[in-house]
Amino acid sequence: MQIQIKTEWIKIKKSPIWLIFFLIPLIPAVMGTFNYLQNLEILTDGWYSLWSQHTIFMGYFFLPPMIGAYSAYLWRLEHFNHNWNRIFTMPQPPLHLYLAKLFIVSLMVFLTQCWVGLLFFISGKLIGIIQPFPAEMLVWLLMATLGGIVIASIQLCLSMVIRSFSIPIGIALMGGVFSLAFLARGWGLIFPYALLAMGMNGNTPQSLDYGNIFFFLISCCFFECISFIFAWQWLKRIDVQAE
Amino acid sequence: MIKTKDLTKVYYKKTCVNHLNMDVEKGMIYGFLGPNGAGKSTSLKMILGLAKPTEGQVFLFGEEITHQNRLEKLKDIGALIESPSYYGHLSGRENLEIIQMLKECDPQEVDRVLEIVRLEKEQDKKVSQYSLGMKQRLGLAGALIGNPKLLILDEPTNGLDPAGIQEMRELIKFLAREFKMTILVSSHLLSEIDQLATHLGIIQNGEMIYQDSLRNLHRYSQQRLALKTIDLPKTIQILEKNNIPFEQERDAVLMQRLTDEAIGQLSCMLGKMNIGITRIEERQKSLEEIFLELTGKVVSL
Numbered sequence: 423m424q425i426q427i428k429t430e431w432i433k434i435k436k437s438p439i440w441l442i443f444f445l446i447p448l449i450p451a452v453m454g455t456f457n458y459l460q461n462l463e464i465l466t467d468g469w470y471s472l473w474s475q476h477t478i479f480m481g482y483f484f485l486p487p488m489i490g491a492y493s494a495y496l497w498r499l500e501h502f503n504h505n506w507n508r509i510f511t512m513p514q515p516p517l518h519l520y521l522a523k524l525f526i527v528s529l530m531v532f533l534t535q536c537w538v539g540l541l542f543f544i545s546g547k548l549i550g551i552i553q554p555f556p557a558e559m560l561v562w563l564l565m566a567t568l569g570g571i572v573i574a575s576i577q578l579c580l581s582m583v584i585r586s587f588s589i590p591i592g593i594a595l596m597g598g599v600f601s602l603a604f605l606a607r608g609w610g611l612i613f614p615y616a617l618l619a620m621g622m623n624g625n626t627p628q629s630l631d632y633g634n635i636f637f638f639l640i641s642c643c644f645f646e647c648i649s650f651i652f653a654w655q656w657l658k659r660i661d662v663q664a665e
Numbered sequence: 666m667i668k669t670k671d672l673t674k675v676y677y678k679k680t681c682v683n684h685l686n687m688d689v690e691k692g693m694i695y696g697f698l699g700p701n702g703a704g705k706s707t708s709l710k711m712i713l714g715l716a717k718p719t720e721g722q723v724f725l726f727g728e729e730i731t732h733q734n735r736l737e738k739l740k741d742i743g744a745l746i747e748s749p750s751y752y753g754h755l756s757g758r759e760n761l762e763i764i765q766m767l768k769e770c771d772p773q774e775v776d777r778v779l780e781i782v783r784l785e786k787e788q789d790k791k792v793s794q795y796s797l798g799m800k801q802r803l804g805l806a807g808a809l810i811g812n813p814k815l816l817i818l819d820e821p822t823n824g825l826d827p828a829g830i831q832e833m834r835e836l837i838k839f840l841a842r843e844f845k846m847t848i849l850v851s852s853h854l855l856s857e858i859d860q861l862a863t864h865l866g867i868i869q870n871g872e873m874i875y876q877d878s879l880r881n882l883h884r885y886s887q888q889r890l891a892l893k894t895i896d897l898p899k900t901i902q903i904l905e906k907n908n909i910p911f912e913q914e915r916d917a918v919l920m921q922r923l924t925d926e927a928i929g930q931l932s933c934m935l936g937k938m939n940i941g942i943t944r945i946e947e948r949q950k951s952l953e954e955i956f957l958e959l960t961g962k963v964v965s966l
Contacts, residue, residue: 429763436754504750508807511713511746512767513739661716 426514426522430496434526439495443534446488450479451541455549468553469546473562476542477624481566482598485534486615489570490594492530493577494587496523501585516657523578524571531570535563565621565635568642572614573597575649583656611637614645666691666815666847667712672721674707674871681707683871684721689849689864694841696862696879697851704871705851706747709819712849713744725815740768743808744817749800750807753793757784757803760792761810770811778806782836798829805836816840818850822857834861855952882955890928893917893944894935903934919948 454476458465465471500506500519510516543555573594580590597615610616620638667689674682682704689695699705710716712723714735723730725738751760761775779785782802792800801821808816821837822830838861840846852858858865859879866876875882893916894900900918904911909931912919923931928945935942 425766425769429766432759432763433752433755438754499752503753504747505752507710507715507744507746508750508764509767510715511739511742511744512764513736513769514767515736 423518423521423525426518427525430522430526433499434496434530437495439492439530442488442491443530443537446484447480447534447538447541450484451476451538451545453479455545459549468551469556469559472546472549472551473542473559474624476538476545477619477622480538481619481622481624482602483595484598485538485566485570485618486573486594486598486601487591488534489527489531489573490577490581490591492527493523493574494581494590496527497578497581498587516660517654520578520582520653520657524575527574527578528567528571531574532567535567535570539563562621562623565623565638566618567621568639569617569619569621572617572642572645572649575646576614579649579652579656582653611641614641617642617645666693666726667695667849668724669708669712670722670724672708672711672723673719674704674711674716675719676707681871682711685868685871685873686876687712687866687873688876689847691847692841692845693864694837694848694850694862696858696865697849697868698855698858698865699851699853699868701853703853703868705853705868706819708868709744709746709817709849709851713739713742713746713817715746740811741814742817743810743813743815745804745808745821746817746819748819748821748823749797749804751792751795751800751803753791755792756789757792757795757799757806758788760803761788761807764807764810768811774810774812778809781809781840782806798825798832801825801829801833802836805833809840812844814847816846816848816850818848820851820853822852822854830857837861859952882952888922889948889950890920890922891917891944891946891948892920892931892942895941895943899938899940900935903931903938903940907931907934917944922947 455472458472458475465475500509509519539559542559546555577590577594580593581587584590594615597613598619601610601613601616601619604610604613604616605619610620617638667687669685669687672682672685672687673680685704685708687697687708697705697708707716711718712725714723714730726741728734728738730738752763755763758775758779761778762772765772765775776785779788782805784799784802784806787795787799792803795803801824805818805821808818818837822833825833834857837848837850841848850858850861862879864876864878865882867874891914892900897913897916897918901911901913904918904920909920909923909927932942932945
């Protein structure tokens with residue numbers, strides 16, 4: 423496994439995916455900050471209000487397709503130029519390839535959350551919020567990372583099976599949009615794409631309920647396991663067909 | 666080294682490979698010949714475990730391949746299937762380093778194989794900027810990492826220009842000679858296999874229609890004698906009268922090789938009858954004609 427993680431890192435290190443990584447989170451950060459400044463009379467809660475504005479766009483519309491793009495890119499490398507053939511004639515178990523990719527995308531999700539957090543902090547400082555920075559936000563970023571990893575594990579399955587680059591990203595976008603509906607009804611835990619936005623806790627920024635965190639973690643584990651079983655079974659049966 | 670027993674693959678009710686019995690022994694350069702779509706790639710994929718046989722078994726290095734021992738066997742095999750395969754955004758060297766890590770061999774292997782395929786100077790260039798010939802050589806370099814005992818190359822010269830084909834052919838011969846590798850190479854070009862292989866198997870519509878050494882095949886291509894005269898019907902009469910076996914062609918007769926003496930007598934006879942001889946020439950059967958004779962099938966190669 424370690425070997426594949428290293429080789430996956432070589433593949434992604436010099437890839438254009440880092441442009442998406444750096445540039446996309448700037449959009450919701452700027453939009454959110456702008457929204458916040460426009461509605462100062464309603465949004466009176468300093469950091470918390472700014473957080474709600476940032477996360478509205480980030481969690482629903484931007485991060486899920488971004489994670490979809492990371493996953494699609496990593497599999498696209500194998501779908502292109504007959505690399506499937508080569509990678510599966512290497513003396514390494516195929517499932518390790520999926521797990522290594524999951525590890526790398528998870529790492530990228532974590533780094534993305536760090537970048538999102540940094541952008542949030544900078545935005546707040548720039549517009550002159552004077553209250554102390556609330557530490558819970560670090561917990562929310564961590565929970566959002568876990569929710570993002572769930573999306574990654576599903577997207578990696580989709581992009582492994584679907585050769586197209588954009589279809590799985592489209593599915594991730596739809597997932598993000600539908601998660602609005604699930605969360606509005608309070609059904610966030612049963613919809614994997616909603617876990618990220620739920621973890622970010624943008625709707626009700628002041629309530630951090632530890633009971634909810636427990637169920638949140640259970641739900642994350644459940645969807646992780648489903649993806650893992652799917653990848654395992656699919657890679658066991660796969661036939662690299664003659665083209 | 667490789668043996669397949671009744672190897673069969675059915676994709677969506679279409680039989681791509683039909684009870685294939687292949688036998689590749691140590692030290693051979695085995696040419697696997699067949700028209701496009703005959704089932705070459707599918708056969709090679711089943712040998713490597715990339716596709717699962719519908720029926721039949723694959724034996725590598727004398728042992729039947731199972732789910733358990735497959736990865737172990739792959740360590741001794743270098744493969745290039747539906748080549749070239751590469752990561753375009755990485756340099757040639759990085760591509761090879763990935764393979765070297767996955768094959769868990771010495772990092773110096775990368776330098777060794779770069780030297781063999783003569784890509785040392787271009788090793789730090791992005792592979793997307795390589796020419797097709799360079800990509801193909803890089804693919805071969807990748808297959809050579811770890812100095813495998815068995816090399817499986819699927820159409821390694823496909824798409825290359827004549828100089829590239831020549832270079833690839835020399836490289837393959839060099840590998841067999843220098844490193845004693847056993848090589849299975851597929852192609853749809855008869856002339857290519859003829860110049861490269863020691864043994865060959867011909868596949869058509871998923872069936873192995875011929876398998877033997879190339880030398881045996883050439884034995885069939887014995888020379889014949891073609892005779893043209895100004896009066897073909899009378900010539901035929903004379904041949905029949907003297908019990909000389911022949912076949913008639915459009916404007917000539919074809920005979921087995923005759924002794925010089927017999928030819929002399931024949932020409933005198935024809936001369937006496939005032940039948941002028943316009944041509945006597947030796948003909949060799951082409952490999953295509955031999956296939957036709959051996960298999961009774963027209964092979965378009």
